[in-house]
Structure formats: C-alpha cells, structure tokens
Amino acid sequence: xxxxxxxxxxxxxxxxxxxxxxxxxxxxxxxxxxxxxxxxxxxxxxxxxxxxxxxxxxxxxxxxxxxxxxxxxxxxxxxxxxxxxxxxxxxxxxxxxxxxxxxxxxxxxxxxxxx
Amino acid sequence: xxxxxxxxxxxxxxxxxxxxxxxxxxxxxxxxxxxxxxxxxxxxxxxxxxxxxxxxxxxxxxxxxxxxxxxxxxxxxxxxxxxxxxxxxxxxxxxxxxxxxxxxxxxxxxxxxxxxxx
Numbered sequence: 001x002x003x004x005x006x007x008x009x010x011x012x013x014x015x016x017x018x019x020x021x022x023x024x025x026x027x028x029x030x031x032x033x034x035x036x037x038x039x040x041x042x043x044x045x046x047x048x049x050x051x052x053x054x055x056x057x058x059x060x061x062x063x064x065x066x067x068x069x070x071x072x073x074x075x076x077x078x079x080x081x082x083x084x085x086x087x088x089x090x091x092x093x094x095x096x097x098x099x100x101x102x103x104x105x106x107x108x109x110x111x112x113x114x115x
Numbered sequence: 116x117x118x119x120x121x122x123x124x125x126x127x128x129x130x131x132x133x134x135x136x137x138x139x140x141x142x143x144x145x146x147x148x149x150x151x152x153x154x155x156x157x158x159x160x161x162x163x164x165x166x167x168x169x170x171x172x173x174x175x176x177x178x179x180x181x182x183x184x185x186x187x188x189x190x191x192x193x194x195x196x197x198x199x200x201x202x203x204x205x206x207x208x209x210x211x212x213x214x215x216x217x218x219x220x221x222x223x224x225x226x227x228x229x230x231x232x233x
Contacts, residue, residue: 042223098210100147106158
C-alpha cells in the first residue's frame with residue numbers, strides 16, 4: 001500500500017531532551033515536507049526537501065533540523081525541545097515539484113507534548 | 116512571503132444546504148491553490164485544486180473559484196452530507212521563487228471546521 005508513515009504517533013517528553021520523529025514514504029517521491037498544526041494557525045511548513053541532500057527552510061524552521069540522506073526517509077530532529085514545540089506534526093510527500101502538478105500525500109501525524 | 120487568510124473559522128449547515136469557504140492570498144506570483152479535507156485523527160487529504168490559468172473547477176459536489184485580480188479563491192460544497200463534516204484548509208503556492216529557482220513552499224490558511232447537521 002502506498003503510504004507515508006510517521007513514528008512515533010504520540011510522544012511526551014521533557015524540555016531539552018533530544019528527539020527524532022521519523023517519516024518514511026514508499027512511493028519513490030522526490031519531494032518531502034514537514035508541517036506543524038496548531039489550533040487557529042492551520043498548518044505551517046517547517047522544512048521541505050526537493051530531493052536527496054537538498055533541504056530548505058519553510059516558514060517556521062527555528063528549533064528544528066532535518067536530513068535527507070535517502071529518498072524514502074525525512075526525519076525531523078528537535079535538538080533541544082521546548083514547550084512551544086508542543087504540536088501536531090505532519091510529514092508529507094509528492095512525486096516531484098512544483099506542487100501544482102504533483103499531489104501531496106500526508107502521513108497520519110505525530111502528537112508531541114513537551115513538558 | 117505568502118500570507119493566506121481563511122474564513123469562516125467555523126461553519127454549521129443543515130444537510131442538503133450549500134457551504135462556502137473563502138480564502139485570500141497576498142503573493143501575486145502564487146499560481147496553485149489546493150484545498151484539503153482533514154477528518155478527525157487523520158492527515159489532510161487533497162480534495163480539489165485550481166491553477167492560476169483557470170477561473171473555476173468542479174468535481175461533482177465540490178467546486179473552487181479563483182479571482183486572481185482580487186487574490187481570493189473559494190470552496191463551494193453543494194448538497195452537503197454529514198460525511199462532509201471535517202476541517203477544511205486552503206493553501207497557496209508558487210512554482211518558482213523571485214530568482215526563478217524551483218519553489219517548494221506551501222502556505223496554508225487557518226482552517227474551517229465544517230459541521231453538517233442531519
């Protein structure tokens with residue numbers, strides 16, 4: 001089944017403890033992206049990647065890191081999480097870019113709480 | 116950068132009525148406007164999109180209109196059903212940045228919670 005998977009789905013952690021949220025797609029997609037969803041703010045793009053070893057900042061990249069060493073994986077790293085990073089995170093992928101010609105598929109989300 | 120405003124934040128309708136959600140955008144270079152539906156506990160899913168070279172697109176009960184001059188676009192759902200109840204997001208994107216480099220940013224609106232009462 002073609003899909004985007006994220007792990008973990010739920011995570012409660014404490015301030016300053018490094019964590020990684022994994023994202024993987026099995027559709028051979030070039031483009032991958034991370035978003036956070038907060039009430040009243042919609043989804044905001046954190047980072048995106050147009051291909052292996054190519055990453056760019058979205059609108060809210062502060063406090064996050066990403067890497068794209070393989071085409072299928074795009075992990076989101078929080079080196080020192082803070083409570084304001086408590087959010088619902090979504091990974092997404094599309095075959096290529098620009099997005100106007102390539103549908104974006106979303107993962108199921110990761111609910112992160114930072115105490 | 117792009118800024119997308121979406122209204123209303125909540126919308127309640129009776130089954131069979133129409134629902135309209137409106138979005139405005141700020142970047143005149145934006146040329147792609149998707150709409151996503153998010154059901155409870157799931158990720159957003161594309162339901163319809165429109166590109167800047169057309170003014171309207173329809174897919175069964177769902178339609179999207181685009182006014183490039185006014186920089187706004189709208190989602191229209193006719194003959195609403197309870198299963199249409201969800202959060203709807205509009206978004207905007209451009210193909211290249213000001214320097215002509217391929218562009219991967221997508222800016223979302225704040226979302227609309229649509230409730231369809233049986």
